[in-house]
Structures are given as C-alpha cells and as structure tokens.
Amino acid sequence: MTDAGDGAPTVGGWPLPDREFPFELRVCRWAEACWPPGETLPDDRTVVVARQLGIRDRRWDTLVLECDRAKFAQRAVFGERALDSDLLHVVRHAPADWAWYRDALPDPGYPWQYVREAVHQAADRGLIEKRKRGNRIELRRRWRYPEWVERVVAIENKPDLDASAARALADQLERDVALGLADEVWVATRATGDGNGDAGDGGRGVEPSLLERLPVEAGILAVHEGDGPGGLAVDPVWHPRSLAVDRPGTRILDRPVGGDHDHSAARFEYADPAWKAAKRREISERAYERGWRGYRDHVRTDCRQFRLADPGATLPACAAKGRCVTARECSGSCPEFEPEPPAWRTQGWPIDGGPGAGAMRLLARQRDRQRE
Numbered sequence: 001m002t003d004a005g006d007g008a009p010t011v012g013g014w015p016l017p018d019r020e021f022p023f024e025l026r027v028c029r030w031a032e033a034c035w036p037p038g039e040t041l042p043d044d045r046t047v048v049v050a051r052q053l054g055i056r057d058r059r060w061d062t063l064v065l066e067c068d069r070a071k072f073a074q075r076a077v078f079g080e081r082a083l084d085s086d087l088l089h090v091v092r093h094a095p096a097d098w099a100w101y102r103d104a105l106p107d108p109g110y111p112w113q114y115v116r117e118a119v120h121q122a123a124d125r126g127l128i129e130k131r132k133r134g135n136r137i138e139l140r141r142r143w144r145y146p147e148w149v150e151r152v153v154a155i156e157n158k159p160d161l162d163a164s165a166a167r168a169l170a171d172q173l174e175r176d177v178a179l180g181l182a183d184e185v186w187v188a189t190r191a192t193g194d195g196n197g198d199a200g201d202g203g204r205g206v207e208p209s210l211l212e213r214l215p216v217e218a219g220i221l222a223v224h225e226g227d228g229p230g231g232l233a234v235d236p237v238w239h240p241r242s243l244a245v246d247r248p249g250t251r252i253l254d255r256p257v258g259g260d261h262d263h264s265a266a267r268f269e270y271a272d273p274a275w276k277a278a279k280r281r282e283i284s285e286r287a288y289e290r291g292w293r294g295y296r297d298h299v300r301t302d303c304r305q306f307r308l309a310d311p312g313a314t315l316p317a318c319a320a321k322g323r324c325v326t327a328r329e330c331s332g333s334c335p336e337f338e339p340e341p342p343a344w345r346t347q348g349w350p351i352d353g354g355p356g357a358g359a360m361r362l363l364a365r366q367r368d369r370q371r372e
C-alpha cells in the first residue's frame with residue numbers, strides 16, 4: 001500500500017475509488033491471510049472467504065468460514081462446484097449399500113419426483129452411484145459427505161460509517177443477531193483514530209457513537225492502511241459474542257418505527273435449528289465454489305485497458321481511467337471498452353489468450369489455492 005502524494009490511498013500505484021467495493025476486496029484479502037483478528041487459527045483449521053452471499057432476504061458482504069482442515073480436504077472429492085440443497089439431500093443421506101432412493105433418503109417434504117431428478121443429477125456429476133432395478137432407481141454413496149464448516153462468520157463492510165449510517169446498520173445487525181444464522185457478526189469500518197481500539201494499536205479506533213449504537217453482540221473491526229495483506233492493518237475494537245446457531249432463531253419480518261404515527265405490531269417467525277443448519281450448509285457450498293474473487297467473471301479482463309492493480313491484492317484497475325475500478329464500472333456497458341488486439345494473443349503470450357486471459361488464470365489459481 002502506498003500513498004499517491006495527495007493523501008489518497010493507492011494499490012500498486014493505482015488510486016482507489018472511495019467506495020465499498022475495493023474496501024470489501026481488501027478486507028477479503030486480509031481475512032484470507034489473517035483470520036481471526038488478533039489471534040492465531042489452530043493448525044487443524046483453515047478458512048474460506050467469500051463475498052456477497054446469504055439467504056433470500058439477507059446478503060452479507062464478506063463471509064469467513066472456519067473449517068476443519070481434514071474434513072475440508074474430504075469435501076474436495078465432491079468437486080469444485082457447489083452442491084445445492086437438492087444435491088445435498090441426496091449426497092448426505094446416500095447409503096453405503098444399494099437401496100431404492102425412496103427407502104434410503106428421508107422424506108424431503110416436497111414431491112419425490114424432484115428427488116429422483118436430483119439422484120440422476122448427482123450420478124451424472126459422479127457424486128454417487130446409481131443403477132436401475134426393474135423400474136426402481138437405486139443409489140449408493142461413493143464418499144461420506146463431511147460437515148466441513150465449523151463456524152460461519154459474517155462481516156459487513158462499511159468504510160465510512162458515520163452515526164446515521166450506523167443507525168440503519170444497527171437494525172440489520174439486530175436482525176442477524178436474533179436469527180443467529182452466523183456464529184459471529186462483525187462490522188469492518190475505517191479507523192478514525194478515536195483511540196478505543198485494543199491496547200497497543202497506536203490509538204486507532206472508530207467513532208465512539210458506533211460502540212453505543214451497534215448491538216453489543218456484533219464485533220467491530222477498525223481498518224486502516226498498513227503493510228498487511230490487502231494493504232491493510234485491522235484492529236478488533238469490540239469482540240462479538242458467539243450466537244446460538246444450534247438453537248431456534250427469530251426472523252424479524254416487520255418492525256414498527258414507533259412514534260405517534262406507527263402503532264403497528266412487530267411481526268416475526270421462528271427459524272428452527274434444522275432450517276438454520278441446512279441454510280448454513282448451502283451458503284458454505286456456494287462460498288466453496290465462488291470464493292471472493294468471483295468478480296473476475298464480471299469485469300472485462302478482455303479489455304486492453306484492464307490491469308490487475310497488484311497480484312497480491314488482485315484489485316481490478318483501468319489504464320484508461322487511471323485508477324482501480326468497481327465491477328459495475330468495468331462491465332459490458334463501459335463506454336471505454338476496447339477489445340484486446342488479436343496480435344496480443346500471439347506475440348509472446350500463450351496461444352490460449354492475451355494479458356486478459358493471463359489475469360483470469362491468476363485469479364483462478366488464487367481461488368484454487370484457497371481450496372487446498
């Protein structure tokens with residue numbers, strides 16, 4: 001991490017847009033290398049980091065999965081692609097010996113024809129074995145599916161979290177705490193130097209009102225420029241409480257704003273532990289497939305202006321704009337898009353692509369390394 005001279009932070013000499021996207025990528029990069037904050041991960045654990053994942057009505061910015069290292073390795077035999085809820089139902093309950101799928105698998109709570117389709121799909125992907133006996137489809141497992149995720153940690157990235165933004169975020173975090181789908185929730189925000197961080201952090205901290213507004217169960221990370229991964233140094237200002245993921249949670253559906261004009265009642269429903277466990281598994285599977293570098297599927301690495309700001313931080317940068325860019329900017333609708341000249345693909349570059357393809361391969365290699 002360097003400074004452009006005018007005080008603006010840069011990565012690899014490229015100014016950063018002052019938005020959540022680069023902040024989020026850098027937090028992901030930091031978490032991949034340094035999780036958990038202020039502590040050391042036990043040798044028998046590893047982490048998987050992903051971004052923009054969650055359930056239908058809640059998407060977290062950054063997810064850190066703390067995994068059992070041995071079980072994580074066992075998960076690899078099921079391939080790089082995520083197993084969705086239907087496939088998980090088949091793979092997790094497939095028997096050791098041949099059996100009719102309706103005898104072997106628990107009642108799914110939806111029509112069996114969908115289970116039969118999932119059995120075919122699982123067999124096509126090599127996840128189970130399948131055979132036909134008369135008009136019955138039988139299956140047996142190839143491998144036991146491991147429960148490879150120990151803890152799910154959610155981080156909201158809010159680089160510029162002032163008191164009013166904290167109010168809005170507090171409501172969201174209170175819902176997260178009530179539901180208890182993640183083991184921990186954190187907020188990562190830019191350090192302000194208010195001096196409420198851990199001792200020995202050089203006085204870095206966050207705006208004091210954040211400590212009052214955010215629920216005490218949520219942790220707060222003060223993020224500042226440094227020489228750590230992603231060009232960051234991160235101090236835990238407030239440690240979160242572990243949430244009861246294996247107990248029933250409360251989903252807040254509607255919440256009155258209060259005051260003279262709103263006398264409506266709050267609406268909520270319970271989330272049972274089995275539902276929460278299933279959702280945690282599905283989210284973890286999607287995180288396993290996507291990691292946090294999934295933006296590579298959206299940015300125009302095939303544009304002659306595309307650059308990787310820094311192979312370590314892997315932030316997308318644009319030579320035309322002279323700075324790091326967001327995935328939204330660097331999209332198919334960018335008016336400055338220029339295709340790579342065909343000659344780039346043959347002169348000194350591998351036959352299967354030019355610099356853009358090289359950037360894609362680098363991002364893919366880094367994602368694969370995360371799965372090892």
Ligand code: SF4
Binds near residue numbers: 304317319320334335
């Ligand atoms: S010109 Fe547009 S498409 Fe090309 S790298 Fe820059 S932002 Fe991306």
